[in-house]
Amino acid sequence: MALSEKEVIHIADLARIKIGEDEKKRFGKELAAILDFIGELDEIDTSGVVPMTGGTKEESIFRSDEPVSNSLEGEGADLVGASPKKKNGHIAVPSVFE
Secondary structure, eight states: OOOOHHHHHHHHHHTTOOOOHHHHHHHHHHHHHHHHHHHHHTTSOOTTSOOOSSSOOOOOSSOOOOOSOSSOOTHHHHHHHHSSOEETTEEOOOOSOO
């Protein structure tokens, strides 16, 4: 599956990386090879395989996975305080999706 230069630039923009002119062709070829490999996976017969709903049924033996505190005290408050943009007591970041 060949990728156009426009698609490579769009993918780089989504990944928030800057690529040079020479990298556009190289990354286009590499991404196309990855997509071709993934396309091969579509050819595998999975009709008898039970779908997974999670990675494992193992549980942590060390501690329960529960929040320690609902408030931002200590280091959490320092982190929010140090961030350049805040909204409703949380760190505000640029939107990923348009």
